[in-house]
Amino acid sequence: MSETPMNNDAAAVPDVATPSPIEPTVCFADFGLAPEILRALTDQGYVHPTPIQAQAIPVVLQGRDVMGAAQTGTGKTAGFSLPIIQLLLAHASSSMSPARHPVRALILTPTRELAVQVAENVKAYAQHTPLRSTVVFGGMDMKGQTVILKGGVEIVIATPGRLLDHIEQKNVSLGQVQMLVMDEADRMLDMGFLPDLQRIINLLPKKRQNLMFSATFSPEIKKLANSFLQQPVLIEVARSNATAEKVTQIVYKVDEEQKRDVVEFLIRQRELKQVIIFSNTKIGASRLSRHLEQTGIKASAIHGDKTQQERMAALEAFKQGEIEVLVATDVAARGLDISDLPCVINYDLPYNAEDYVHRIGRTGRAGASGDALSVYSDKDERLLADIEKLIKQDITRGELTGFAPRTRGRDSERGERSERPQRGERVERGGERSERPPRRFEGEARPERPARSYGAGPLPRREKVDPWFLKPYEPANAPRREAAATDTSNGPAKPKQKIAALLGGLPKPAQS
DNA sequence: AAAAAAT
Numbered sequence: 001m002s003e004t005p006m007n008n009d010a011a012a013v014p015d016v017a018t019p020s021p022i023e024p025t026v027c028f029a030d031f032g033l034a035p036e037i038l039r040a041l042t043d044q045g046y047v048h049p050t051p052i053q054a055q056a057i058p059v060v061l062q063g064r065d066v067m068g069a070a071q072t073g074t075g076k077t078a079g080f081s082l083p084i085i086q087l088l089l090a091h092a093s094s095s096m097s098p099a100r101h102p103v104r105a106l107i108l109t110p111t112r113e114l115a116v117q118v119a120e121n122v123k124a125y126a127q128h129t130p131l132r133s134t135v136v137f138g139g140m141d142m143k144g145q146t147v148i149l150k151g152g153v154e155i156v157i158a159t160p161g162r163l164l165d166h167i168e169q170k171n172v173s174l175g176q177v178q179m180l181v182m183d184e185a186d187r188m189l190d191m192g193f194l195p196d197l198q199r200i201i202n203l204l205p206k207k208r209q210n211l212m213f214s215a216t217f218s219p220e221i222k223k224l225a226n227s228f229l230q231q232p233v234l235i236e237v238a239r240s241n242a243t244a245e246k247v248t249q250i251v252y253k254v255d256e257e258q259k260r261d262v263v264e265f266l267i268r269q270r271e272l273k274q275v276i277i278f279s280n281t282k283i284g285a286s287r288l289s290r291h292l293e294q295t296g297i298k299a300s301a302i303h304g305d306k307t308q309q310e311r312m313a314a315l316e317a318f319k320q321g322e323i324e325v326l327v328a329t330d331v332a333a334r335g336l337d338i339s340d341l342p343c344v345i346n347y348d349l350p351y352n353a354e355d356y357v358h359r360i361g362r363t364g365r366a367g368a369s370g371d372a373l374s375v376y377s378d379k380d381e382r383l384l385a386d387i388e389k390l391i392k393q394d395i396t397r398g399e400l401t402g403f404a405p406r407t408r409g410r411d412s413e414r415g416e417r418s419e420r421p422q423r424g425e426r427v428e429r430g431g432e433r434s435e436r437p438p439r440r441f442e443g444e445a446r447p448e449r450p451a452r453s454y455g456a457g458p459l460p461r462r463e464k465v466d467p468w469f470l471k472p473y474e475p476a477n478a479p480r481r482e483a484a485a486t487d488t489s490n491g492p493a494k495p496k497q498k499i500a501a502l503l504g505g506l507p508k509p510a511q512s
Numbered sequence: 513a514a515a516a517a518a519t
Binding site for chain 2: 111137138161162164191193331
């Protein structure tokens, strides 16, 4: 409910149309929220809180720390931002002076997109209040962010790295922060943000309210919670590893080379107009997206090699319905506010079984039904077994009735050619794509490839290229991030092993 | 074995 619904048409049912039948009907008006906040909620047509909101809002208003187990789409964002706004409102200043607008609430998120979404929600909820909020994240010019920070804001939503950058440059001070939110804390640990988190937390006043949200409860998360939450109230909405019951899951076993065509077939057969396809690799996402476009399906890729502008443009185009297919890496698996999709497709089975749950959590939300389709091949049997073990259910094996594997004559050459990574090939830019007519490479050399890349003569036979070769060269002995290492006595992203040490020298469990 | 994030 806090999350903006995908379909904004008037006929769309609000996320929370049906309050739990056991509970008496609760309204936002029952929480004693300020009229300005209720007005913002009314503006958006929200009346009834989701379960997590109903639980979290009163607890946060009491000033208690919270450990929340909830995924995106449960209304978590409103669950913490509404009471935060309410609490800050009690001492809001209407003065224009920056000094009167110190940062009082800090919300940290693992990914940039999530930060933007949370910020949009906060802004909407606080629109009738004098509270100011802003979002800071990497990949964008610092200047605009700096101006806003220096102007004074009460609520900052940030990804950790860029926030530290601003702190170091004295663009922002966190000495007055009263409330800290760590959203998707498990994800932040996975991504090696712990050292950054520690540095940020060290800059906050000791006396503050802490809210931590996590989709899973690994031992690491529990340690983190113990280290900085004070007698937290545990709020749990749905079991973290439970798959939504309304999601119909089907897996299709196909030849590895056919995955692409099968995905295309599924999109056409089901006439999918809003679907996310997950790929395990950035390059795979780009290629599949390009292939779909060549077959006339409006598609775009989103992953970490895209510029921030491209990522935001793709997301927006998808939300607007300008593109039908968003091919994504796991940048979009969690947190991203793309929900209520009728269908999600796994082009690759995720290496982490848990990610499967997160991926298919994009569909079948709020009582709606959804389909999660996956294609896999022989070599993925193990991954599938892991997934089924985690979700404790067998997934239906689907039959591809009507799918005609392409018997390619010379056509196969085109297929292979466009699939192979080209030397010097870059991830395609979002902008030029729409203007580019579908192209075929009927065996001819791509015009833009410089001939000297391969020297004179026929193209060398290309063996199966490992995409990692296409990464920029990094000397193995480069003294990477040494400064950061000395600073925190912790290197970069070495999550699991270092966590115990960071959390205060807990005795290591005796195991190898 | 990959991806995400500060540059």
